[in-house]
Amino acid sequence: MDGSLLSAMGRNWVRAMGAAVLAFLVVPVLFVFPMSLSSSMIFELIPEKPGLMQYARFFGSSNWMRAVLMSVQAACGTTVLATILGVLASLGLHRFPTRWRASLEAMLILPRIVPSIVFAVAAYSLFLRVGLAGSLLGLIVAHSILATPFVVVLVSSALAGFDRSQEEASRSLGANQFRTFFRITLPQIRLAVFAGALFAFNVSFDEVVVTLFISGTYTKTLPVKVWDAILYEMSPILPAISTLIISVTLLIMVPVLLMQRRTAAP
Amino acid sequence: MAKRGLSHREVTTPDATGTRVLIRDRKPRNWELLLLLGPPLVFLLVFFLYPLGRVVYGSFFSPQFNVAAYQRIFRAALYLKAFSITLRVSLLTTLSCAVLGYVCAYFLAGTAPATRQKLMLCVIIPFFLSMLVRNYIWMAILQRTGLINKLLMRLQIIDHPLELMYNEFGVLVVMTNMLLPYMILPILASLLSISGDLANASASLGASPLRTFWRVTFPLSLPGVSAGSLLVFIVSLGFFITPALVGGPKQTMISNLIDFNVREVLNWPFAYALATTLLVGTLILYFIYIRVLEGRLPRMGFS
Numbered sequence: 001m002d003g004s005l006l007s008a009m010g011r012n013w014v015r016a017m018g019a020a021v022l023a024f025l026v027v028p029v030l031f032v033f034p035m036s037l038s039s040s041m042i043f044e045l046i047p048e049k050p051g052l053m054q055y056a057r058f059f060g061s062s063n064w065m066r067a068v069l070m071s072v073q074a075a076c077g078t079t080v081l082a083t084i085l086g087v088l089a090s091l092g093l094h095r096f097p098t099r100w101r102a103s104l105e106a107m108l109i110l111p112r113i114v115p116s117i118v119f120a121v122a123a124y125s126l127f128l129r130v131g132l133a134g135s136l137l138g139l140i141v142a143h144s145i146l147a148t149p150f151v152v153v154l155v156s157s158a159l160a161g162f163d164r165s166q167e168e169a170s171r172s173l174g175a176n177q178f179r180t181f182f183r184i185t186l187p188q189i190r191l192a193v194f195a196g197a198l199f200a201f202n203v204s205f206d207e208v209v210v211t212l213f214i215s216g217t218y219t220k221t222l223p224v225k226v227w228d229a230i231l232y233e234m235s236p237i238l239p240a241i242s243t244l245i246i247s248v249t250l251l252i253m254v255p256v257l258l259m260q261r262r263t264a265a266p
Numbered sequence: 267m268a269k270r271g272l273s274h275r276e277v278t279t280p281d282a283t284g285t286r287v288l289i290r291d292r293k294p295r296n297w298e299l300l301l302l303l304g305p306p307l308v309f310l311l312v313f314f315l316y317p318l319g320r321v322v323y324g325s326f327f328s329p330q331f332n333v334a335a336y337q338r339i340f341r342a343a344l345y346l347k348a349f350s351i352t353l354r355v356s357l358l359t360t361l362s363c364a365v366l367g368y369v370c371a372y373f374l375a376g377t378a379p380a381t382r383q384k385l386m387l388c389v390i391i392p393f394f395l396s397m398l399v400r401n402y403i404w405m406a407i408l409q410r411t412g413l414i415n416k417l418l419m420r421l422q423i424i425d426h427p428l429e430l431m432y433n434e435f436g437v438l439v440v441m442t443n444m445l446l447p448y449m450i451l452p453i454l455a456s457l458l459s460i461s462g463d464l465a466n467a468s469a470s471l472g473a474s475p476l477r478t479f480w481r482v483t484f485p486l487s488l489p490g491v492s493a494g495s496l497l498v499f500i501v502s503l504g505f506f507i508t509p510a511l512v513g514g515p516k517q518t519m520i521s522n523l524i525d526f527n528v529r530e531v532l533n534w535p536f537a538y539a540l541a542t543t544l545l546v547g548t549l550i551l552y553f554i555y556i557r558v559l560e561g562r563l564p565r566m567g568f569s
Contacts, residue, residue, distance in 0.1 A: 011376075018373020021366050022388040025446060028403050029392050031413065035406065043406045045413055085306040092302030106556075108306065111314055113552055115504025117521040118541045121528055122317035125324070125538075145314050148306065177298070206396035209506050213528065223398050230402055230511060239406070242399040249395050257390070261383075 032246065036239040043239075054240035064225065064241070070136070070215075071205055071222040077140035078147050078204035083197045085144065086151025091181075093152070094159045105156070109149045116209040119145070124213035134216020142214055143204035150203060151196035158192030195256045202252050206245070318545070325538035335539035345523070345540075352519040355434070355509070356502035359441045363498045364491060366442065367449030371490075374450070375457035393447040401511050404440045405431065408512070432514035440512050445501060449494035456490025457483070489559060496555045500548055520544050 031045060036054055038047035058064050089108055096104055111119065123142045124133065132138035162185065170180040186193070208223035215224050222245070229238055325335055339345045370389075374382055392400065407413045408430040415427040430436050460483060468478040506521035513519075518526075520540060527537035 014369065014373050014376070017369045021370035021373075021446070022385060024366075024443065025392050026388045028407060028443070029395060029400065031407065032399070032403050043409070043412055043416070085309055088302050089306035092299055092306075095299060095302070104303075108310065111310075113548070114318070115506075115521065115544055115548055117504060117506045117524050118318070118321070118545045118548075119314070121524060121537055121541050122321045123313070124528065125320060125534070126313075126317040141313050145310070148310075152306075202394065206398070208396075208398045212525075223396065226398060226402070230405070238402060242402055245396050245399050250391070253391065253394050257387075 029246065032239050032242045036243040038236060038239065041236050054237045055244075057237050058240055058244070064222075064237075067220050067222045067225040070139075070219055073136060074139040074143055074221060075201045075204040077136070078143040079197050079201045081140060081144040082147035082151050082200035082203075083193065086148045086196055086200070087155055087193055089148070089152050090155035090159055091185075093156055094162075105152070108152050111145045112149045116146075120210040120213040123210060127214050133214055134219055136219055138214050139204075139211065139219060139221065142210050143207055144200075146207060146210065147200035147203040150199040151193075154192045154196040154199065155189060158189040162188055191259050195259050198252045198256050202249055205248060321538050322542045322545070324535060325542045328535035328538075335535045336543075338536065339539055339543065348518055348520055348523050351517060352503060355437060355441070355517065355519060356499050356505075358434075358438055359445060359502045360495050360499045362438060362442045363445050363449040364495050367446055367494060368453055368487075368491065370446070371450050371453035371457055374454055389447050389450050397444060397507055400444065401440060401507050404436075404443065405511060408436050408439070431512055432517075434513075434517060437509055437513040437517045440508050441502060441505060444505075444508065445498045448497045448501060452493040452497065453487060453490040456487045456493075460486045493555070493559045496551065496559070500551045500555065503551075504544060504548060 034045055034047065034050075035043060037050040037052070038044050039049045039051050039053045040047070093101060093105060093108070119142075123138075123145075127133040127135075127138045127142075132141065166184050167180050170184045171177075175183070206223060207221075208227055211221050211224050212227060215221060220228075222241075226238065226241060226245075229235060326333065328335070374385055377385060405412070409415070410427040410429070410431075412430070414430060415424075418424045419427065430439075464482055464486070465478055468482045469475070473481065503519075504521055505519065506525065509517045509519045509522055510525070513522075521544070524537050524540045524544070527533045527540065
């Protein structure tokens with residue numbers, strides 16, 4: 001569709017309204033940065049006495065730091081597990097007979113389709129039964145279920161552009177499967193694998209609905225503690241924590257997006 | 267040198283012009299697939315499919331077979347209210363996303379590709395940020411002592427703070443904000459796939475731009491609108507965070523009811539029944555989505 005369609009159709013109206021919608025999406029997120037510099041109990045966009053007080057309170061609180069540690073541990077575990085499972089699944093999917101490939105892919109993506117509250121109840125119920133409730137391992141398992149689909153999608157799309165005959169050439173020259181994978185396949189898909197790993201970390205770090213159910217008193221992650229704070233405290237430390245959480249995601253997503261741009265065909 | 271175990275089968279496939287072309291495809295060995303797909307599928311089975319199965323089972327057997335939980339859901343006015351609220355909120359969210367999303371997608375479709383890529387970041391980046399944090403930010407904006415009220419009071423436009431939160435308005439605003447990307451992306455894809463020649467042809471035949479839009483562009487973009495709407499609707503149904511934080515008691519949706527029954531009241535069979543209902547509803551809608559829209563929509567990465 002070229003621009004001529006817009007030219008006489010109130011182009012300026014469309015531009016203004018379209019830009020307004022984009023602003024609606026982006027601007028609220030930006031608010032949290034100046035808000036976090038406030039030193040008072042009220043929400044101010046332009047703080048009267050700006051300072052890093054709230055950040056100091058956050059980093060100085062052992063409660064909050066314990067939650068951060070738990071989140072990081074769960075996220076690291078999830079990254080490892082989800083990436084391994086996701087890469088395996090993508091490789092298998094790539095070799096799967098094309099007829100059933102779509103159905104298999106749908107099954108692997110299913111955890112993102114089912115509402116999180118349903119999975120939350122299901123996981124919580126099972127974990128209570130097998131003693132995983134309130135454990136770090138339980139967090140890693142549940143988060144991995146939610147993160148693996150992202151890895152599968154990213155690595156699968158990289159494999160789609162990958163020429164299988166290179167693998168065959170390698171095999172016919174005498175290399176075994178593992179050697180072929182690590183020397184031929186992996187180097188070419190490693191951008192996608194890296195992006196998938198970062199994605200998995202982000203999914204786990206931000207996960208709240210399922211974690212609300214399966215985390216225990218000693219395994220509260222950062223999002224769960226933020227949730228509790230929102231419902232029961234509403235303290236001015238929250239904008240600062242929010243800024244930090246968003247910044248972590250931005251740090252992670254920027255390289256992922258750049259990678260996508262690089263690997264996308266012109 | 268021995269060619270170890272490479273079994274080719276000759277397969278023909280039509281190329282871009284329709285001519286049958288010979289390609290060679292290596293048959294995957296069973297143990298290969300087992301080794302690769304085994305671990306992820308077993309993991310999925312044990313920690314995802316099995317727990318879901320337990321939920322469905324538990325809704326019918328507590329422990330004897332009975333449908334008491336379902337009877338309660340579909341008879342008691344209280345729970346039917348929750349269902350109707352969920353449907354109402356989801357429909358209204360879909361509607362507002364459709365209107366705002368179409369305008370935004372149309373705007374984006376008319377921009378140059380380089381500009382469009384940068385503007386798309388405005389759509390995609392918020393999408394990946396923590397939903398909890400974004401909901402909190404909206405609370406800070408919509409509250410009685412929040413940014414909007416403070417601004418309006420300072421400008422002396424209002425005397426008393428407006429009730430923008432803990433009501434349907436707040437929930438709709440925030441849910442629309444959360445779900446717009448799901449609408450914008452499919453509509454944009456649809457619009458971009460419309461050939462510019464069609465618009466030119468229509469104009470050269472004498473149609474006004476408005477008529478061209480209404481008779482040519484809009485109908486051709488409908489697959490994107492349907493896909494986006496269905497997607498937004500499905501995701502709205504299962505939404506939890508926004509109604510919990512931004513909504514009032516009258517905005518209790520199915521997910522909140524499930525939460526209440528599990529974490530507060532510990533009424534597991536009932537929670538299972540609610541969850542199963544939500545699950546089945548969601549899956550049916552997704553099935554419809556895939557069947558009706560697959561193939562009529564250009565591929566758009568993952569959604």
